[in-house]
Amino acid sequence: MNESLGVAVVGHSFMGKAHSNAWRNVGAFHPGLPRVRQQVLVGRDEGRTKEAAERYGWAEAATDWRTVVERDDVQVVDVCTPGHLHHEIALAALRAGKHVLVEKPLTNTVAESEELVAAAAAAPGQVAMVGFNYxxxxxxxxxxxxxxxxxxxxxxxxxxxxxxxxxxxxxxxxxxxxxxxxxxxxxxxxxxxxxxxxxxxxxxxxxxxxxxxxxxxxxxxxxxxxxxxxxxxxxxxxxxxxxxxxxxxxxxxxxxxxxxxxxxxxxxxxxxxxxxxxxxxxxxxxxxxxxxxxxxxxxxxxxxxxxxxxxxxxxxxxxDSTFTSQAADLLAAIGSGGPVAPxxxxxxxxxxxxxxxxxxxxxxxxxxxx
Amino acid sequence: MNESLGVAVVGHSFMGKAHSNAWRNVGAFHPGLPRVRQQVLVGRDEGRTKEAAERYGWAEAATDWRTVVERDDVQVVDVCTPGHLHHEIALAALRAGKHVLVEKPLTNTVAESEELVAAAAAAPGQVAMVGFNYxxxxxxxxxxxxxxxxxxxxxxxxxxxxxxxxxxxxxxxxxxxxxxxxxxxxxxxxxxxxxxxxxxxxxxxxxxxxxxxxxxxxxxxxxxxxxxxxxxxxxxxxxxxxxxxxxxxxxxxxxxxxxxxxxxxxxxxxxxxxxxxxxxxxxxxxxxxxxxxxxxxxxxxxxxxxxxxxxxxxxxxxxDSTFTSQAADLLAAIGSGGPVAPxxxxxxxxxxxxxxxxxxxxxxxxxxxx
Amino acid sequence: MNESLGVAVVGHSFMGKAHSNAWRNVGAFHPGLPRVRQQVLVGRDEGRTKEAAERYGWAEAATDWRTVVERDDVQVVDVCTPGHLHHEIALAALRAGKHVLVEKPLTNTVAESEELVAAAAAAPGQVAMVGFNYxxxxxxxxxxxxxxxxxxxxxxxxxxxxxxxxxxxxxxxxxxxxxxxxxxxxxxxxxxxxxxxxxxxxxxxxxxxxxxxxxxxxxxxxxxxxxxxxxxxxxxxxxxxxxxxxxxxxxxxxxxxxxxxxxxxxxxxxxxxxxxxxxxxxxxxxxxxxxxxxxxxxxxxxxxxxxxxxxxxxxxxxxDSTFTSQAADLLAAIGSGGPVAPxxxxxxxxxxxxxxxxxxxxxxxxxxxx
Amino acid sequence: MNESLGVAVVGHSFMGKAHSNAWRNVGAFHPGLPRVRQQVLVGRDEGRTKEAAERYGWAEAATDWRTVVERDDVQVVDVCTPGHLHHEIALAALRAGKHVLVEKPLTNTVAESEELVAAAAAAPGQVAMVGFNYxxxxxxxxxxxxxxxxxxxxxxxxxxxxxxxxxxxxxxxxxxxxxxxxxxxxxxxxxxxxxxxxxxxxxxxxxxxxxxxxxxxxxxxxxxxxxxxxxxxxxxxxxxxxxxxxxxxxxxxxxxxxxxxxxxxxxxxxxxxxxxxxxxxxxxxxxxxxxxxxxxxxxxxxxxxxxxxxxxxxxxxxxDSTFTSQAADLLAAIGSGGPVAPxxxxxxxxxxxxxxxxxxxxxxxxxxxx
CATH class of the missing domain: 3.30.360.10 (Dihydrodipicolinate Reductase; domain 2)
Structure with a gap:
């Protein structure tokens, strides 16, 4: 477990499916990068989340993102929810010491984005990426x-x-x-x-x-x-x-x-x-x-x-390949400690x-x- | 001469060439319309206008548009000059009782266009068309x-x-x-x-x-x-x-x-x-x-x-076909006495x-x- | 008349219309070449040929190509008939000393084409072109x-x-x-x-x-x-x-x-x-x-x-421009006395x-x- | 293990990579089909095969296809070798009671293909598919x-x-x-x-x-x-x-x-x-x-x-999606016992x-x- 990074994706519909696909495949195409585990998929509805987790290759399903972002076996939090939840989840994940990927747009308001930028600046060892996959x-x-x-x-x-x-x-x-x-x-x-x-x-x-x-x-x-x-x-x-x-x-x-x-x-x-x-x-x-x-x-x-x-x-x-490459770029930043873009x-x-x-x-x- | 309409084109460069081509060919493609004669091509430079007239099939060349628009053997005046001359030539032609075609844009100012519209309204038997050939x-x-x-x-x-x-x-x-x-x-x-x-x-x-x-x-x-x-x-x-x-x-x-x-x-x-x-x-x-x-x-x-x-x-x-069809539409309006567009x-x-x-x-x- | 070349086109339907268009316009686009007159359009049906001749800008209409190819005021014979007539008309025109343009394919058989090639070789001062307009x-x-x-x-x-x-x-x-x-x-x-x-x-x-x-x-x-x-x-x-x-x-x-x-x-x-x-x-x-x-x-x-x-x-x-350019190339060959292709x-x-x-x-x- | 089908892919270069990708992902896109396990990847070179197996998500690597096609934990043999080996491997796999997928073309000769068709006919309960992925x-x-x-x-x-x-x-x-x-x-x-x-x-x-x-x-x-x-x-x-x-x-x-x-x-x-x-x-x-x-x-x-x-x-x-869909069609045939195409x-x-x-x-x- 200390050899690979545990990933949690929050959201299991369209974007959750696309990001799951990326995490499932990134290692096959990019063998030189830090390795990942598909640890946990998070959703509101327990039944549907569990079904999606099994289908998309996740080890576990969960319904409470607050607990998940604190877990020791999770190193990367990937936020695929509607926009109004980005700010809160990303902030919690950053504070819990996680690397964070947030689907675009970063937040729904400039003020929220400013807070996230500040939080990321306060956590220089963690990668904080926004998912402009194109x-x-x-x-x-x-x-x-x-x-x-x-x-x-x-x-x-x-x-x-x-x-x-x-x-x-x-x-x-x-x-x-x-x-x-x-x-x-x-x-x-x-x-x-x-x-x-x-x-x-x-x-x-x-x-x-x-x-x-x-x-x-x-x-x-x-x-x-x-x-x-x-x-x-x-x-x-x-x-x-x-x-x-x-x-x-x-x-x-x-x-x-x-x-x-x-x-x-x-x-x-x-x-x-x-x-x-x-x-x-x-x-x-x-x-x-x-x-x-x-x-x-x-x-x-x-x-x-x-x-x-x-x-x-x-x-x-x-x-779908754009998400796999996006995951690779995020992992490369984690591996190198270098900057990430976007x-x-x-x-x-x-x-x-x-x-x-x-x-x-x-x-x-x-x-x-x- | 009373069987065909005499055309005068003012301007012999790019637009003059394109309009000449239209007048030379319109009859071949539209046999049912009023027939036209390529009567006179007008330009500022005598030598170049004469050469262009000969080349493009005009019976005559001339340098003074003011005279030409008054001629009895001219029924259609086609204005292909730079924009700042449109207003003056078109106005003179309308007042001389001619049908008028003016290259686009109609004039350089709204005020000039308003005057031309008024002049055209005052000459209901004459066709006044602007050359939006597309x-x-x-x-x-x-x-x-x-x-x-x-x-x-x-x-x-x-x-x-x-x-x-x-x-x-x-x-x-x-x-x-x-x-x-x-x-x-x-x-x-x-x-x-x-x-x-x-x-x-x-x-x-x-x-x-x-x-x-x-x-x-x-x-x-x-x-x-x-x-x-x-x-x-x-x-x-x-x-x-x-x-x-x-x-x-x-x-x-x-x-x-x-x-x-x-x-x-x-x-x-x-x-x-x-x-x-x-x-x-x-x-x-x-x-x-x-x-x-x-x-x-x-x-x-x-x-x-x-x-x-x-x-x-x-x-x-x-x-170039668009100008030939434009000429045909103008001739159709002359023939029918109906409205013209544009x-x-x-x-x-x-x-x-x-x-x-x-x-x-x-x-x-x-x-x-x- | 000695200043321009008289052209006769044989055939007035699709190809006759396209070739007429070429002869009507070639001078406007190619002022440096030998000048042409649209002398006579030839067809089987007198009424339709006359109508086409007038429409397409020909001075005359005729129904007997044999006479036409012999006329002194015709220097170029342009054959736009169905293929089985190409051989006979082209041969007669060559023998009458005319420049000849024949629509493609040259003839319907190899034997006929061989005869035309021989006839053209025997008339080195006359241009003999086949109309592969593309x-x-x-x-x-x-x-x-x-x-x-x-x-x-x-x-x-x-x-x-x-x-x-x-x-x-x-x-x-x-x-x-x-x-x-x-x-x-x-x-x-x-x-x-x-x-x-x-x-x-x-x-x-x-x-x-x-x-x-x-x-x-x-x-x-x-x-x-x-x-x-x-x-x-x-x-x-x-x-x-x-x-x-x-x-x-x-x-x-x-x-x-x-x-x-x-x-x-x-x-x-x-x-x-x-x-x-x-x-x-x-x-x-x-x-x-x-x-x-x-x-x-x-x-x-x-x-x-x-x-x-x-x-x-x-x-x-x-x-249609291809026919105009084809006519220009034929006139250029006449003017220069050089070879023609095709x-x-x-x-x-x-x-x-x-x-x-x-x-x-x-x-x-x-x-x-x- | 009795709930899922073990897959063996023979060959780990271009086609091996593409087929591995298909087996890794087919379940995520087609949850209703028989489930598969990426059991073993087979190649000639032990080191490279092991590396590929790890990269592409296989549980094991092996170098002897003859042994692999006999294994009880393998139900599907997928042949991705050069064409001259298709016949021998597919024949052995069929005889060992396995479902078989063979990359196209089926074999290098008609005679070999005829033998494979006969062997497949003799094993009606096994799916035998050729990989025309398009x-x-x-x-x-x-x-x-x-x-x-x-x-x-x-x-x-x-x-x-x-x-x-x-x-x-x-x-x-x-x-x-x-x-x-x-x-x-x-x-x-x-x-x-x-x-x-x-x-x-x-x-x-x-x-x-x-x-x-x-x-x-x-x-x-x-x-x-x-x-x-x-x-x-x-x-x-x-x-x-x-x-x-x-x-x-x-x-x-x-x-x-x-x-x-x-x-x-x-x-x-x-x-x-x-x-x-x-x-x-x-x-x-x-x-x-x-x-x-x-x-x-x-x-x-x-x-x-x-x-x-x-x-x-x-x-x-x-x-790459074509291989995933191909795998899905093969699994559907296994699940339904119905025919497969191609x-x-x-x-x-x-x-x-x-x-x-x-x-x-x-x-x-x-x-x-x-």
Whole structure:
């Protein structure tokens, strides 16, 4: 037991399943990293949690996260709950001396994120990571590398969108994601946070937002709830323009109402000497232009980021691979004692941008300076 | 002579060449319309105008548009000059009793457009058309038809861009298009006007802008001019968000700095029950989604708009075809005495939106209501 | 009259319309070439020919090609009839001292093509060209250039197809294209000839066929004719494999039964150091791979083949432009007295390959060596 | 232990890793199936096998497959060795009463496959499956379903290719895959077998080959071996045409020399009323045309084949998922006692087609009837 790290995942639905998959497989692809044990899966409903734990390969199931985060056989706490619980669980885990991974967005408010950043700073030996898993899409890691080495020159335009369509139907039922008290915001936090994180990931310091102008809309204000019609208290579409530190301007559109789009995180970067485009629905591809046409690169070569751990060239990865690579990066930080990215500070930085967007949207789109 | 309409084109460079091509070919593809004569091509430089006239099939060349618009053997005046001359020439032509076609944007200012609309209203027997030629892209005419018949339901999102890259190089020289006194605005009027016209074309009354929030940037403020460095006095990139009358929100990005994009007018419409996308670089294609995946339609069938005049299915059209079809629509309006679209009023409506965008951009992006 | 060349086109339906368009416009785009007059359009039906002549810009209409090819005011005879008439008309025109353009395929038989080649050789001062218009697709001319300069290395694979679907419906009526006595063969000559010509165009001497193995099928053996059910006497799909002189192997599939494909001439070249792909349905694009991913090139730059005559970058060409450029190349050869390509000898070479394919198909696919 | 099935995998390199991944994860995605234990991984080299076993989650490592296939705690033997060992191991495993999964192609010769089919027939209570994993690509399973329900009508054309480029470099070293005594054939068996299996999978009985005409080439006849230059004794490109039982004709091209193609299994089906296309490099997509354009379907909906086990719509799968689903199908057959597909008989049927292709290729491409 002292040879491996015990992991606890809190939450067993969509994200819990995806994170479980990561912990089950990380060792097979990354043999050189600290080894992990799938120790305990935590959920509210005892029966369903137990069933999920057995299915996903966990040694135990539990219902009280407070007890779990204190356990000696748990070294990593992975928070996959709705957003309003992130703050409390992550704080407890940090105080109990655990490494912590929190699903994005870090919290529902800037204030909560600030507290978590402070708590992480007070625990320098513990890794505190926020789960912007798309940093582990090999194509996006490659894009970051290319931007950093100047392949497309200084970036002028980032044209971004994150488009889904699972709420197109006005009769689709309420979920916690549509309640402000649980989810904080709608697409702004859920999808927009990924986009803002990618700006910082892809452009580095040049991708920090200097100002924001935003517009939010709720196309379907009322949906069927468990006890009759219920108000949707979050946005279901968001548009924002960001002035970036490096001089670029980013335009962002997010929606769960974009009929026909399933999971289309689309990024277009236009620099002084080239451009890069990406679509998450084609996760294994990156398009780059540096004078000879839009080159579609199949990002499956062994010298592409993360790919040496997987399969020979031409054998594509799925969406779930990003969580496995994320787990590997967290374990690498634990093993090396080095910094982790994205850190809680990165999570806070994203939160501040989203806050500025929401503030601008509440004031007729007038620019908010950060 | 009384059997055919004499045409005069003012301007013989890029647009003059494209319009000449249209007048030379319209009869071959549209035998049932009023017949035209390529009477006279007008330009400032006598030698170059004469050479162009001969080359493009004009009976005569001339240098004084004031005389030409008064000639009895001219019934149609087609204005292809830089924007700051549109108002004066069109006004003179209308007053001389001619049918008038004016390249887009109609004028450089709202006030000038208002005067032209008034002049056109005072000459009800004359056709007054503004040259938003992309209304004649068969794919876009088909898209309009599909939206009108409800194929994608009420539209919620329009995601639009018009991206070019011919000014990426900071050493690219000055042109009249970069001087505010000649061009009015930069990409906003040149490219943005096409986008705003398409919103109105594709969505009809639902596409009228109710409010605008905008941001303008000049990435390269000084360029080599004929007499040394010269200030660029227009925007070279524009971002704007429009609230539309029908409840949709449109996001628009325009640039001449989008490295790798040559002429990418890209439109995405997301409706309650489907979506439509288009890219001008693939002019013959339209993508539509109504539940069964993104269907790429090759818009070359004889029952598609404008196509019965051209070739059998599968034989693609070029960009220049839009001007030929535009000429045909103008001749049809002359022949029938019916209304023409886009009219000068349509040109004014576009101008008002662009004006609101510029106004918002000058005030930190705060929404301007129309 | 001695300043310009009188042109006669024989045939006024699909190809006659396309060639008329070329003659009407070639001067506007190519001012430096010998000038042409659209002198006379020839057809069997007097009324329809006259109507077409007027519509397409011809000075006269005529019904007797024999007289026309002898006229002193005709210097260029352009043969757009069904294939079984090519031989006779072209021979007469050559003997009358005219320059001749013959639509592809050159003739319906090898023997006829050999006679035309001999006749052309006996008239060295006259240009004799076969109308493989796709050599004038800028993307394909660029591909040829890239192969010649070694950009993709020695070619190993050519994977080609020409797929249409206008005969998918078993009740589609008979046309001359389905009768062996008029069309010679079916898709083999109509579509396969384009592919074989492109092999020779793109690869040069390396693209000559050394052996052929083929299979032909008629999926719908009987169709509604003008007088009741009529046998289809040609192939409606063809598959063949060619060993090429340069060591490559080409696989070719042609069909008028490929549901959903409208005019899909698709070419894939795989060389030792790169690959090139093309699809005629996206005529303005070429994809090239030389180590950095499949680069989609929008072939609209002014330094791309043929493009300097047309529009600024990003403004696409249509299918019809290939005929205009073909006319320009023919006029250039007349003007310079230099050789023309594709010549009648090129037409014969194609015919010999098709003959070998048909011969192999008639003998269980056994290789026929050329 | 009597509650779960012990699995032994023979082979620990590429396929061993992929199959290990499947056994490690199948339970997490398919909780209702018989449970498995990763009992033992078998390889020739003790040290590397032990390391792989630990890494991939196996309880034990072993070097003698003969002993392993007799063990009482092993119920499933999964053969991932080079092809020349398939026959012997599978035979021993069947005789020892085990369920057997054999990587494709089933064996290197028809005779060996016939023996395996006989052995499987003699062991009716044991599942004997051949690992054509691409039957588990959701898009291809969906394509099969659509063909079966008549969505595209009777199929006339199948245009297929399987293109890779890992042998483009003439200096790439020898591997067992290039030696006839180990691999049997080159691309014909390695890649062609997948294509032939897909014909039978997608078209059912209509996809059986009635005749074959083939051509094989070895572009690079000598490569660097461990002891100096060594002859390549297999084909590195193959072309074949198959007449299918249902009346369609299939053209197939396979290569490891197709520069720029990494893992491009491309399938185009043209039927009487529609078409379907697929590219393995875009594993999550299927294109279908039934009159309204080529519709790209993102095959990630929960009602698409296999998808209910995985993630919400829009969350893509990787190549490795096909092995997990394959394992699930094998377990389902064990659990139900029902038939499995593809069976050893399916493996033999593929082998017979490949044999006919090779026979035709050896006789100038003359058709071989099956």
């Amino acid at each position: 940093r582990r899409v090999p194509a996006l890691a490659l894009a970051r590398h290319w931007v950093a080495e100047g392949r497309i020159g200084r970036v002028r335009h980032v044209r971004a969108a994150y488009l889904q369509d699972w709420l197109v139907d006005a009769e689709a039922p309420m979920t916690w994601r549509l309640r402000a008290d649980e989810a904080g915001t709608g697409v702004l936090g859920d999808l927009g946070s990924h986009v803002v994180d990618q700006l910082r990931h892809l452009l580095g310091a040049d991708g920090e937002a200097a100002w924001a102008s935003g517009h939010l809309t709720t196309f379907v204000p009322t949906r069927p709830g468990p006890e009759g019609p219920e108000s949707v208290t979050v946005d279901d579409a968001a548009w924002f323009t960001l002035g970036l530190a490096g001089g670029a301007v980013a335009s962002v559109e997010c929606s769960r109402m974009a009929t026909g789009r399933k999971n289309a995180l689309r990024l277009e970067l236009y620099g002084e000497s080239g451009s890069i485009t990406f679509d998450l629905e084609r996760l294994n591809e990156l398009t780059v232009e540096t004078g000879g046409g839009d080159a579609r690169v199949l990002v499956t070569e062994t010298d592409h980021p993360y790919l040496d751990a997987w399969w020979p060239p031409g054998h594509t990865l799925g969406w 850190s809680f500070a990165d999570g806070l930085a994203v939160q501040r941008v989203l806050d500025a967007v929401a503030g601008s949207a509440a004031h007729d789109g007038t620019r908010v300076h950060l | 209304r004649r892209v068969p794919a876009l005419a088909l898209a309009r038809h599909w939206v009108a018949e409800g194929r994608i339901g009420r539209v919620r999102h329009v995601r639009a861009a018009y991206l070019q890259d011919w000014l990426v190089d900071a050493e690219a020289p000055m042109t009249w298009r970069l001087r505010a006194d000649e061009a009015g605005t930069g990409v906003l009027g040149d490219l943005g006007s096409h986008v705003v016209d398409q919103l109105r074309h594709l969505l009809g009354a639902d596409g009228e802008a109710a409010w605008a929030s905008g941001h303008l940037t000049t990435f390269v403020p000084t360029r080599p001019g004929p007499e040394g460095p010269e200030s660029v006095t227009v925007d070279d990139a524009a971002w704007f968000t429009l609230g539309l009358a029908g409840g949709a929100v449109a996001s628009v990005e325009c640039s001449r700095m989008a490295t790798g994009r040559k002429n990418a007018l890209r439109l995405e419409l997301y409706g309650e029950s489907g979506s439509i996308t288009f890219d001008l670089e693939r002019l013959n294609e339209l993508t539509v989604e109504t539940g069964g995946g993104d269907a790429r339609v090759l818009v070359t069938e004889t029952d598609h708009p404008y196509l019965d005049a051209w070739w059998p299915p599968g034989h693609t059209l070029g960009w 009219s000068f009023a349509d040109g004014l409506a576009v101008q008002r939106v662009l004006d609101a965008v510029a106004g918002s951009a000058a005030h930190d992006g705060t929404r301007v209501h129309l | 050599r004038r697709v800028p993307a394909l001319a660029l591909a040829r250039h890239w192969v010649a300069e070694g950009r993709i290395g020695r070619v190993r694979h050519v994977r080609a197809a020409y797929l249409q679907d206008w005969l998918v419906d078993a009740e589609a009526p008979m046309t001359w294209r389905l009768r062996a006595d008029e069309a010679g063969t079916g898709v083999l000559g109509d579509l396969g000839s384009h592919v074989v010509d492109q092999l020779r165009h793109l690869l040069g001497a390396d693209g000559e066929a050394a052996w052929a193995s083929g299979h032909l099928t008629t999926f719908v053996p009987t169709r509604p004719g003008p007088e009741g059910p009529e046998s289809v006497t040609v192939d409606d799909a063809a598959w063949f494999t060619l060993g090429l002189a340069g060591g490559a192997v080409a696989s070719v599939e042609c069909s008028r039964m490929a549901t959903g494909r409208k005019n899909a001439l698709r070419l894939e070249l795989y060389g030792e150091s790169g690959s090139i792909t093309f699809d005629l349905e996206r005529l303005n694009e070429l994809t090239v791979e030389t180590g950095g991913g499949d680069a989609r090139v929008l072939v609209t730059e002014t330094d791309h083949p043929y493009l300097d005559a047309w529009w600024p970058p990003g403004h696409t060409l249509g299918w 010549s009648f000898a090129d037409g014969l070479a194609v015919q010999r390959v098709l003959d070998a394919v048909a011969g192999s198909a008639a003998h269980d696919g056994t290789r026929v060596h050329l | 039957r588990r690509v959701p898009a291809l399973a969906l394509a099969r379903h659509w063909v079966a329900e008549g969505r595209i009508g009777r199929v006339r054309h199948v245009r297929a290719a399987y293109l890779q480029d890992w042998l483009v470099d003439a200096e790439a070293p020898m591997t067992w895959r290039l030696r006839a005594d180990e691999a049997g054939t080159g691309v014909l068996g390695d890649l062609g077998s997948h294509v032939v299996d897909q014909l039978r999978h997608l078209l059912g009985a209509d996809g059986e080959a009635a005749w074959a005409s083939g051509h094989l080439t070895t572009f690079v006849p000598t490569r660097p071996g461990p002891e100096g230059p060594e002859s390549v004794t297999v084909d590195d490109a193959a072309w074949f045409t198959l007449g299918l039982a249902g009346g369609a004709v299939a053209s197939v091209e396979c290569s490891r020399m197709a520069t720029g193609r990494k893992n491009a299994l491309r399938l185009e089906l043209y039927g009487e009323s529609g078409s379907i296309t697929f590219d393995l490099e875009r594993l999550n997509e299927l294109t279908v045309e039934t009159g309204g354009g080529d519709a790209r379907v993102l095959v990630t909906e929960t009602d698409h084949p296999y998808l209910d086990a995985w993630w919400p719509p829009g969350h893509t799968l990787g190549w 069976s050893f008989a399916d493996g033999l049927a593929v082998q017979r087609v490949l044999d006919a292709v090779a026979g035709s290729a050896a006789h100038d491409g003359t058709r071989v009837h099956l």
